[in-house]
Amino acid sequence: MAKEKAAASRKTVASSGTRPRRPRDSLSRDIIVAAADAVVQRDGLDRLTFQAIGEELDAHPTSIYRHFRDKDELMLALIDSLRARSYTGAMIATDDWMADLRGQAHLIHDHYMRYPEFALQMALRRPTDFTSMEFSIGALRRGGYGPEEAAMYARALGQLVRSASSIQAALAAQPPDVKDADELMWQMDYQRLSPEEFPNIAWVGSNLPGIQDPRAWEAALDLLLESIERQAPVNSGRPDA
Known part of the structure; x- marks a missing residue:
């Protein structure tokens, strides 16, 4: 229920056109990867798009292209992040x-x-x-x-x-x-x-x-x-x- 309310809230704000945008230079690869992980965990891998990540970050989807040339590159970075989370210091x-x-x-x-x-x-x-x-x-x-x-x-x-x-x-x-x-x-x-x-x-x-x-x-x-x-x-x- 909480997830549905959050999603509805994002849609409402987006439709009103009043949602504040993230400052232009405040994104980084790590921030984008973390947002991609959040999207996948909440909505599933098939819902992972630059549009969804942009909504997660209150940023325009095109701003993500300054850090990743396409979804494939982003996916590789996300997989690296997940592996590091599981393996770092464990072996x-x-x-x-x-x-x-x-x-x-x-x-x-x-x-x-x-x-x-x-x-x-x-x-x-x-x-x-x-x-x-x-x-x-x-x-x-x-x-x-x-x-x-x-x-x-x-x-x-x-x-x-x-x-x-x-x-x-x-x-x-x-x-x-x-x-x-x-x-x-x-x-x-x-x-x-x-x-x-x-x-x-x-x-x-x-x-x-x-x-x-x-x-x-x-x-x-x-x-x-x-x-x-x-x-x-x-x-x-x-x-x-």
């Missing part, structure tokens, strides 16, 4: 390299789930990825992996964690009624399958996790990390690289 190396990899995976996953609206856009490579990759390679190096394997496993781990997180976040971004209907349809579709045609699915029955069940994400992460740990030179007797 700290310890004497347990496997715990570090697990903690990093959860940090990335939690970031996607915190900002599900941006699940697709967050797949774009940004400068914040350098810090994340440095951390992954450092952990694998402490596990005894050489340059070639450390580079490959760091890339594979990052891609798989981000892919799984992106799918889960995209589902979480759906309206509650859509999510509930999708979950129900998922369960009903599997229950309707013919046991003769799909005997293995019938065998697991209700044990099959739902599409929103977080245990599937944890199981996938466990399998991946257990494989990396099992093959690590420090655990397999292979000479350190």
Whole structure:
């Protein structure tokens, strides 16, 4: 209700033509990014326009072009801001390299789930990825992996964690009624399958996790990390690289 009143108030003031405009040189990239974040959190990503940001800031939309050439550039800056909010100071190396990899995976996953609206856009490579990759390679190096394997496993781990997180976040971004209907349809579709045609699915029955069940994400992460740990030179007797 408060949001509706605020929106109605902005419309009323705008229609009266008496809304005070922000001073010409009072905008900055940080102020605009913060306003864009507010618009998305309140109205959704599809409502993010320069017009909406201008209304949020009591500024003319054209003034935003002095700081961002287009919406794509603004989106990248917003994604950088969100990542910095989630990652800054959070990745700290310890004497347990496997715990570090697990903690990093959860940090990335939690970031996607915190900002599900941006699940697709967050797949774009940004400068914040350098810090994340440095951390992954450092952990694998402490596990005894050489340059070639450390580079490959760091890339594979990052891609798989981000892919799984992106799918889960995209589902979480759906309206509650859509999510509930999708979950129900998922369960009903599997229950309707013919046991003769799909005997293995019938065998697991209700044990099959739902599409929103977080245990599937944890199981996938466990399998991946257990494989990396099992093959690590420090655990397999292979000479350190």
